Amino acid sequence: MANEILEEKINEEYKYGFVTDIEADNAPKGLNEDIIRFISKKKNEPDWMLEYRLKAFRYWLTLEEPHWAHVSYIKPNFQDIIYYSAPKPKKVLNSLDEVDPELLKTFEKLGISIEEQKRLSGVESRIAVDIIMDSVSVKTTFKEVLSEKGIIFCSFGEAVQEHPELVKKYMSTVVPYTDNFYAALNSAVFTDGSFCYIPKGVRCPMELSTYFRINSAGTGQFERTLIIADEDSYVSYLEGCTAPMRDENQLHAAVVELIAHKNAEIKYSTVQNWYPGDKNGKGGIFNFVTKRGVCLEDNSKISWTQVETGSAVTWKYPSVILKGDNSVGEFYSVAVTNNYQQADTGTKMMHLGKNTRSTIISKGISAGFSNNSYRGLVRIAKGATNARNFSQCDSLLMGDKCGAHTFPYIEIKDKTAVVEHEATTSKIGEDQLFYCKQRGIDNEKAIGLIVNGYCKEVLNKLPMEFAVEAQKLLAVSLEGSVG
Amino acid sequence: METITQKNTLKDKVISEFESSKNSLFGNTLLREQAMESFYKQGIPSRKHEEYKYLNIDLILKGDFSLALNKTLDRKQIAHLEILNDAYVITIENGVFIEELSKLQDLPKGLIICSLAKASKDHSSVFEKQYAQSADVNADAFIALNTAMAKDGVFVHVQRNTLIEKPIYIIHVSSAIQNSIINPRNLIVVESNAQVKIIESYETVDSTAKVFNNALTEIVVEESAVVDHYKIQDENNFGYLLNTTQIIQKGKSVFTTHTFTLSGSLVRNNLNIVLDDEGIESNLNGLYLTNENQVVDNHTLVDHRKPKCNSNELYKGIIDGKSTATFNGKIFVRKDAQKTNAFQSNKNILLSDDGTINTKPQLEIYADDVKCSHGTSTGKLDEEKVFYLRARGLSETSAKKLLMHAFASEVVDTIKIDALRDYVEEKISKRFE
Known part of the structure; x- marks a missing residue:
């Protein structure tokens, strides 16, 4: 029974694997200073930005690729990647009517109907969307509505042009280009991304969202997201990712920086569904992402929620630096791996301020031949009095050919700290299945029910719009992985 | 740059000492040469090495250390170390088995205790079958160093169906007038259905110089044997102890180990247990009380290779002063090891403002029908x-x-x-x- 269902699951196709036929404006393959100058020129960037890119690039040349994560893959050839690919024709878009209809079809397939969003404006649950295809932001919706409140939500490239003072002030303060190999690479070649600034005392009236899609072959996607929440503000931000099916591995190396000022709160949710490769582990996205937020001042809060179902290899640790007193960091994660997928994901909570609190809930599900690791660091610095952390990492194994691993690092230098960590590994209980089946629920549905229950703590943290999508995604990813 | 040259000098010193003494050392020279080659390749691990992340061992070994060491204590000087009256006492001074300081009269039938160097000749069949079998020189630089340089140690052989009532008490004493590195090596073979209690203690007596004690004990627990193992680590401020214990367990055996770290300026324990057959039970207990500038680093690896085994781990620590305590435990469940139950718990109390606790409880699991958990907590009283x-x-x-x-x-x-x-x-x- 288990085998049959597994087989069925294995044969299932990635449903977002279409290619959109949009003409693209590509840079030549390869990476050198000229390419960086080319990107910078294409984006019409000021000199300081080019300087920054070149500094990052020169530093990157001195680095070696990290290999400590519990993943194995063929090292990407950095000279064989296209670092800039923009969908053509590129012109300034004022309304949706001007967007390439091909592109709109793409988004419809993805299940994001911008048209509908537009029509629904005025309704409570609307979302402002920034869409990044390959390397370039193609459309940001609801910009006007947001600007009334003073909220800046635009592509990163636009922000560099229109709000250089903000970009200059905050960019690279949380993730410096010296942070790691992929952060340095991103700092050198990033092409676009989202920028968001919430002014003092403003509660963002709608969910802000970015959809990332890799489309062109042989391209790497390097986007940067920068979110700043000024004093007493609140924002909820969503991020979704898909890519077409291709035989070769494609590289995605993003940098996300969050900055929360006094009493501010940022909620960042991700549903990551990059192409995971086929059932033999061929192709798929390498997802090497640096995400970090800083609770800069007192009483601020940053919350990461992620549902990770895609990518061939994931290497991602959304972190929070708890600098302000009484600040709060949260990390809720569901990571699902199937076939030959590999995920090494987790978080870092750096407690520096007094009375800082952090919560980590991580749920890993491995099936097929996949490997799923949680790797997390909780560090309580000296002087971070009354810091509190609770971590829980559970793993669910489906089948005897996959692996589930937990690598927590806990470093404590303050005697008033209270830190707890728990982890369990198990499979779906026969008794739970039996209980469901006895009540007339078939195997498939019973597993869905149990897995959903298992992930509930995390799914509950997602905004409404995403929770539905995430639940569906989870069901599709795991359909009949256990008998 | 300076560190690198320093490291090289120590490495080179080890090599030259090895070349001059290798033919006088017991056992297989080829094995020693392989081990030395592996040591040279691995080098002394720095903090960049994942397994030595929280330990500045290369800095400690930066000073001037000698490898040759001769100093003999008399019975009076070690009398206070004998905490058990009713035991078979084995004294190992600076890595060499000293018969005169041991109490091995009236050994019961089925129990052989002698120096390891002697065993390599007199009990060659058991020695050759078991020696350096479970401790892999490529797994750790210090295993390689010990395997290459070990001068002596004790050989304990408990033959099948033998029940040893009195505990076997192995005292490791370091006494040095100059900074030195010693490599004591022990081999304990407990055959099927045998039962034994073993205590190992690590002490310093009359030392005025730093001693880096790179001790390695291999324990073979055969079918249905029951072994109760204790380690008491109570060295003085001159003592640096790196203690590797390598255990291999066969079907239905029960192995219980207890590690008590009470003092010593640096203690690193590498405890590796391989569960190599079905129906095995392993228990690992540890307590560390640290103070002043002490550094205690406990590394455990429980390797579940076969199905239907149970392991339980409990480590507790109280940290005071400017000391640092590290717990790094790994449960490894291989593909075939279905029906494994593995539990791990680490609890710490931090008493002082300047103390540090690092803990890294890890699970690496490749089988689905298992129950594994770990928990750790750290807090004040x-x-x-x-x-x-x-x-x-x-x-x-x-x-x-x-x-x-x-x-x-x-x-x-x-x-x-x-x-x-x-x-x-x-x-x-x-x-x-």
């Missing part, structure tokens, strides 16, 4: 418990002392030898004063 006791008339200090005793007793109570338990309890009481 519970204020409410202190209040409860104070409300009943106890002073703050005695309330805290009582709570620390209670915290430690969960591990101390697992000691099955009464005299040893009393000794450890007394030591702990002294520490809390």
